[in-house]
Amino acid sequence: QSALTQPASVSGSPGQSITISCTGTSSDVGGYNYVSWYQQHPGKAPKLMIYDVSNRPSGVSNRFSGSKSGNTASLTISGLQAEDEADYYCSSYTSSGTYVFGTGTKVSVL
């Protein structure tokens, strides 16, 4: 159950787009369309942003989008805003019937 691999940090200027990658294996990310993404502000509980690779829950801005290719999933934030500065985690269902999170990415808005 190794953690999925994410870049430690990604930064961008307001209005720009950024993409966070999440790399796993064929036993998790590559094997199922059960990848989700979570946003966590300091001292707060995580918040669901994307589920089933590319679906947005009600109330989540359409500036957030998800995709997947092979064993790598991606989260794109377009029109970057100051409020998007947070930690982001991907998660995937696995072939063992368990779940695994990514290592986490700190997004900074310059």
Add this chain to the structure above:
Amino acid sequence: EVQLVESGGGLVQPGRSLRLSCAASGFTFDDYAMHWVRQAPGKGLEWVSGISWNSVSIVYADSVKGRFTISRDNAKNSLYLQMNSLRTEDMALYYCVKRGPNREFDYWGQGTLVTVSS
């Protein structure tokens, strides 16, 4: 409004036990699987354990298998985590998490802090 309220955290010595509870409200508890996710201080999220709506399917992370036991009481809208043989590496904020209709974690509690230290 969905609410998940954890309790039971605290300071415990290595090797001892602790039982976490999660009180759920605002949704039909026995319709959904529930999970525990933890976060060590300054670290990332780690999935710990999950239980199906009817307690038939239970899964654990390798790091806690054989030491932790997840359970639920649908009559009381409550989720539990019995933690035995605690180690310093179990020290973390433990979140109670509702699984959505797909395989996402759609609602999270605020967490209860477990500190393992002599």
